[in-house]
Amino acid sequence: MTKVPGAKSSLIAQRRGQARRSGDKDYQQRQAKLLKAAAKVFQEKGYRAAKIDDIAKAVGIDRASLYYYTSGKEELFQEAVREAALQNVRMVEEIRDEPGAPDDKLERFIVAVMQSYEEHYPYLFAYVQEDMAQIAGKRTRWAKEMSELSQRFNNALLSIIEEGYERGELDPAAGSPQVIALGVIGMCNWSHRWFKPGGAQSAATIGRSFARMVRDGLRRR
């Protein structure tokens, strides 16, 4: 694979910067299309194995044109993860804001999170495996955005648990909302070590088992 030489690369970076600042709709649409194709390639091949040429091919442009839209694989991966994380945050905030019983919301939350890992497999898991604190420590704009999204995600779950405690539908004797939230998130996030789509159980089935345990416990009544 030949590397784009520095001078040319810097010229392309300038043109990319100009195009981004211009707010051109056509450019934005093509960029969005590229991101979607990249996410699919990351999904199919994983981040490490995915090649920038695979992504260019998937979207039907040549490698040189691709650099007009992105600085490379890392940026595409970060954008794909950011997009998926943003979708997840909006989804759990919607669940929080819906009417209904907090324990139903908890179930929807857990099932939706498990399904998002299936939908964005494996690149969202690749992100989960990274230590968020380490990423946040990097102080890039992306790391800051991801840290904010992670905070909003946690807050949505906390709100659901707190609402349940306030309404008297969940039992505050269970523990502090923070610890319960960390337990629920842990249950879901640990799936990055073992869940693979197409296995014996779908993400939704696994999510429902987790949700049932969290809502009702394992003890037979």
Place this chain on the structure above:
Amino acid sequence: MTKVPGAKSSLIAQRRGQARRSGDKDYQQRQAKLLKAAAKVFQEKGYRAAKIDDIAKAVGIDRASLYYYTSGKEELFQEAVREAALQNVRMVEEIRDEPGAPDDKLERFIVAVMQSYEEHYPYLFAYVQEDMAQIAGKRTRWAKEMSELSQRFNNALLSIIEEGYERGELDPAAGSPQVIALGVIGMCNWSHRWFKPGGAQSAATIGRSFARMVRDGLRRR
């Protein structure tokens, strides 16, 4: 820091190998003492920051003598982790084999695991952060042993859940024993991202919250 030159290092390695094969009780005791001191240094400083000199100092021997007992920091860390994991496996197998109700065993299991992370903080967490599959992929003797210990650990938890299902004390409608076990392990293991000893809640308190959620669920009755 001066590196032990290759020739000398290989001579020490030979002497170390002879001493280990000899089964000398004195040697084994000093080795065990060194391991305990190393675990404490890993606990206090973390793996990366811990220096081989710190460990030698903690056990009161000089650096050169230390290499008579170990090849270095990596080996000491692996041994400390293996020792902690072995303790954990024995502990959860004991819980499995005790008489009593499966949901009580589940509670003891969860509390004990959380306490072990507190006791062996942070070096056991440093191991949890590593992807076990990657480690197992390395095919060293240590990786194989760790993979076996991990299997025994999972099996102990599976047995408790299956026993509960068979005795009718836990409700099989909750989900497959495998998925429930992975949820419980995930809840505990994810704590490597957020738990620090000396915080607002002890590991035992957090473990009891998790256990209560798993046994009884969050819904108020």
